[in-house]
Each structure stands twice: as C-alpha cells, then as structure tokens.
Amino acid sequence: MLCRKEIEDAVETCLVKAGTTFRPDQLRAYRNAISAEKNENAKWVLERILENAKLAGKNTSPLCDDTGIPHVFINMGSSLSLPHDWLSAINDGIIRGLRIMPGRPMAVRGNPIERVEQSRGLYADPGKLSLAPVIVKPGKGGKLKITVLLLGGGPEIRAKTYRVFHQRSIDVVLGEAVRWASSEAKNLGCTPCVPAIGIGRTHVEASALMLEAMKEGSLSRQNRWEKKVTELINATKVGPLGLGGDTTALGTFMKIGPLRASGIRVVSMRPGCCFEPRKAAVVLG
Amino acid sequence: MITLQTPIDQREIEELKVGDQIEIEGTIYCGRDAVLPKLVRLIENHDLDSIGVNLEGAVIFHTAVSPAGIGPTSSNKVEIEGSIPALSKAGVKIHVGKGALSPKTVEELKRYHSVFAITPPVSALFSDKIVSQRIAAFREEGMEALYQIEVKGFPAIIAIAHGETIFASPRGG
Numbered sequence: 001m002l003c004r005k006e007i008e009d010a011v012e013t014c015l016v017k018a019g020t021t022f023r024p025d026q027l028r029a030y031r032n033a034i035s036a037e038k039n040e041n042a043k044w045v046l047e048r049i050l051e052n053a054k055l056a057g058k059n060t061s062p063l064c065d066d067t068g069i070p071h072v073f074i075n076m077g078s079s080l081s082l083p084h085d086w087l088s089a090i091n092d093g094i095i096r097g098l099r100i101m102p103g104r105p106m107a108v109r110g111n112p113i114e115r116v117e118q119s120r121g122l123y124a125d126p127g128k129l130s131l132a133p134v135i136v137k138p139g140k141g142g143k144l145k146i147t148v149l150l151l152g153g154g155p156e157i158r159a160k161t162y163r164v165f166h167q168r169s170i171d172v173v174l175g176e177a178v179r180w181a182s183s184e185a186k187n188l189g190c191t192p193c194v195p196a197i198g199i200g201r202t203h204v205e206a207s208a209l210m211l212e213a214m215k216e217g218s219l220s221r222q223n224r225w226e227k228k229v230t231e232l233i234n235a236t237k238v239g240p241l242g243l244g245g246d247t248t249a250l251g252t253f254m255k256i257g258p259l260r261a262s263g264i265r266v267v268s269m270r271p272g273c274c275f276e277p278r279k280a281a282v283v284l285g
Numbered sequence: 286m287i288t289l290q291t292p293i294d295q296r297e298i299e300e301l302k303v304g305d306q307i308e309i310e311g312t313i314y315c316g317r318d319a320v321l322p323k324l325v326r327l328i329e330n331h332d333l334d335s336i337g338v339n340l341e342g343a344v345i346f347h348t349a350v351s352p353a354g355i356g357p358t359s360s361n362k363v364e365i366e367g368s369i370p371a372l373s374k375a376g377v378k379i380h381v382g383k384g385a386l387s388p389k390t391v392e393e394l395k396r397y398h399s400v401f402a403i404t405p406p407v408s409a410l411f412s413d414k415i416v417s418q419r420i421a422a423f424r425e426e427g428m429e430a431l432y433q434i435e436v437k438g439f440p441a442i443i444a445i446a447h448g449e450t451i452f453a454s455p456r457g458g
Contacts, residue, residue: 041304041442045405048440052407065349065356065408104353105428118319122427126352154359154383186452189359189383190406241403242385242452243304243442274406 001081002144002284004089010282011072011093014148016101017280019067020060022053026250029219033192033247042245046192049240049274060101063275067103068150070094071132073215075139075147080285082144090134090146095127097148102126135208147215147281152273155193158184159270161203161210166265173199174225177269178232185238185248190273192240192250194219195229198268200257206268209255214270214277217253226252240274253277288438292342293378301400303449309379309439313344314421317358319429321345321368324422328375336422338431340376347382350418351428354408357383360401366390373397381441385452395448402441414439 022030030050037043056063072090076082083089097103103126110120132151139145164176174197181195196217198209222230229252239245259265289297291311301307316324327333333340347365348355360366360382369380370393380394381402394401414436421433444451 041306044306044442048405048407048410052405052410055413056409059409061409061412062353063409064406065351065354065411066358066406067353102352104349104351106349106351121425122429124427157359157362186385187359187361189357189361189385189403241383241405241442242444243403244451 001083002086004083004085006284007086007089007144007146008093008096010284011090011146011148012097012100014146014280014282015070015094015097015150016060018148018150018278019062019101019103021057022063025218025220027053029250033250037245037247039239039243039245041243042239042247045240045243046247062101063278064152064273065104066152066154067101068152068278069129069132070098071149071151071211072134073147073149073211074134074136075145076136077139077141077143077285079142080144087134091131094131094148098126098129103129135211142285144284145281146284147279149211149214150278152276154188154190154273155270155276158188159268161206161266161268163264164267165263170225173265173267174229177267178229180269181233181249181271182236184271185233185236186242188271188273189241191238191242192247192274193233194250194272194276195233195252196270196272196277197229197252197254198257199255199259199265201260201266203266203268205257206266209257210268210270213253213255214272215279216255217251217277219251222251223254226254229254291344293344294342295398298378298398298400301443301446303443303446303451305443307402307441307443309344309441310437311435313346313381313434313436313439314338315346315348315350315355315432315434317347317349317429318362318364319426320423320431321372322364324431325368325371328371333375338421340372343377344379344381345372345377347380349428350430350432350434355411355415355434356406356408357381357404359384361386369393370397373399386445386450391445391448391450394445400443401445403444404441411439
C-alpha cells in the first residue's frame, strides 16, 4: 500500500516542477519557433520566454507571477491499495508546494458574497489557494499516476464552453473552436498560446476533456487535426504578445470523449498562455 | 533599444513609435484591478497628495507584486482599461501591460499624450530588474496594493502611440 507521506511529497514536487520548469517538448517548440520567426519583435519575445524558462528552472522560481490555480488529475489502477486519507494527502501536498514555490497569495477572504466582491482582502498565505475539484479516471494495474496542472488567469478570461451545431462534420466543429481561439488571441496578450479543446456531451464533461487534453498533450506529438487548428490560428498573424509574426500558437491539444445522438457537440476551448500547459506528473506504486 | 529614465518627459513620448523596444530606468508604480479605480477616485477628488504619489511623467505597470514576482495582467479588463484615461490625464506617460485595447482607449491615450507598452510575462527575468520595492498605498489589497518599484533596464515594446496600434483590429474583431 502507498503511504500518505509518499503521496504528499510527490504532489509537492510535481507542483513546484510544473510552476518553475519547461518540459523538453516546450523547449523544442520554442527553439523551432525562434528559428522560423521572421518578425524581429516577435523573435525577441520568444527568446525572452526561453531565457525566462532557463532562469526559472535554474533558480526554482515561478515561470510567471500568476502561478495559477492548482488542478489535479488522477489515473488510479484497479489493483491499487491507497491509505484512507489519500485525497487529503494530495491536498496537503498542494498546500506545501504552493508555500515552497512560492505560489502567488491570491486566495480571497470572507463569506461567499464577500469573496465575490473581494471586500475582505486576500490571504497572505499562498497555501490558502485551495485545490480545484480533482478528476479521477481508471489507470493501470497497481499504479497511481498523479498529474498536477497550474491554470493561469489570462486564459480563463478568454476560454469558452458552448454548444456547436456539428452538421456531421469535424471541420465545422473545429472551425468554430478556431474562430473562438483566433478572436481571443490578441486580447489574451500572452501569446504564443497552446489551445486545449475538449469535445463532449455536457459542459462539465467537455471542460474535463479539455483538462485531460492538457494533461496528455505534447507539443512534439501532434495529430493531423491538432496541426490543422494550429495552422489556422497562426494564419491570423497575431504573433507573440500580438506583435505580429508567424507564432500565434505553438501547438494544440484535443480530446474527444464519448458522444450522444444530437445535432450539437459541447466544445470547451481554453487558449493556454505562453507557459502552458504547466504540468508535471508522477507514477507511484 | 531606447532607454527612458523616469520621470518621462513629454518630448521623449512624442518620439516613440509603435514597435519601438524600450528599457525603463527608475520608478514604476504597480497596480491592477483592485487599486487602479481607487487611484482614479483620488485623482477625481484632487486628493492624490494624501498618499504621496506623483504621477507626472510616471510609468504604471499592470501587475500584482508578490513573492511569486511581477508580470503583466490583461490590461483590457474593465477596471484596468477604464483607469487609463484618468491616469493619463493626471500625468502617467507609459502604461505597461498586455493584450489589445479598445479604439476608444487608443484615442484617449493620444488625447492625453500617453502610450501603451507591452511586455512578456517573464517573472523570473523581471526579478533581476527590480532594485527595490515598497507599498505606496492601499496595503489592505495585499498583492494588489499600489506598489512602487525601482528598476534597471525593464524591457517593453511600444504597442499603442499617437493613435497608432499594433493591434490592427482591436478587441480581435
């Protein structure tokens, strides 16, 4: 059986790694984009983002001051034995990671109405930033895979979950998601973006699939539809920070779930920022 | 690369063009959604002196300040973009943030001889540019208080100046 401390330590390590380092696929994508980019200001931005990632990794400091809202995705093997308080171990690992990284102290104080109105200020403790609802899916054998993702505020302003009349065409469905992403890219500001798209039966399911697309996606492994979405967004020439150029999106992550008989698909599109997806995973057991 | 020392002179602003890369030396005020409307209310009540802040020739960076560092937030949020005209009128010469601004704000910036600059959210790099920091006002807002930071070589690119904008179709159409 896994022990509580093992889970808590792993979650803490994942959170700090997610918020302070670029993965190899991100490093490769930025190097390729810098080589291909012809707009000098756009190239300058891409170089600064890469330089920032190297410095953040070296110093174990946040890539971005908006350290994001922690999300956890669990793949749980069927023959796994877990301590009864495994969920609280995950929560405690998140709190410890936020205090160590450090996360931005942006949790809002007060009762529900005071929180909406932000009338009682903020907690000074970054550990008060509570974990978003945890998603659990089946995994392999006796293994527990924990993925920690940090979702920044800019893309939340620009994300959209809505129904699309599919007309029995994937081009129609993805075309609508591309329109959403393209119209929001210059308002997002922190491009190049990495759109994540979930297609499901309900708004909750489509959003969960969008998060799963971020969890599973790699900028070095793109299917034909993901490449097509990226090409269409790059055709807008919004570019890094909106400065123009060829690099509006670095790649796209897409996940299609089970679907129902209907004239609509529910599509969730979140145009991740230039550091996203900030994620790290560990397999225990 | 154009180096600008705060407080920034009107003649320096007139020479800036969209796409210019700049480096700022000196004092930058940091504020965002929570504090900028409060600053505007002080200006409207002719009470800015009560917090000892002088905005003549000033730079305002749309950011929180916390142990996680600094980095631009979206300047097109209602409370931030809505503060730009009054702050420009009060003397702010450069607003630094990210994201497209509306045609109305482009006109207001021109009217008050102020510009909008953008900078990537490179918080690890920015930490090397900050010489010192202190809370200037509204401590109760935590990381969203009005901060005053001293910087060396703070990088940005001019995005909106004299009615011109890099965002060819502001608001993304």
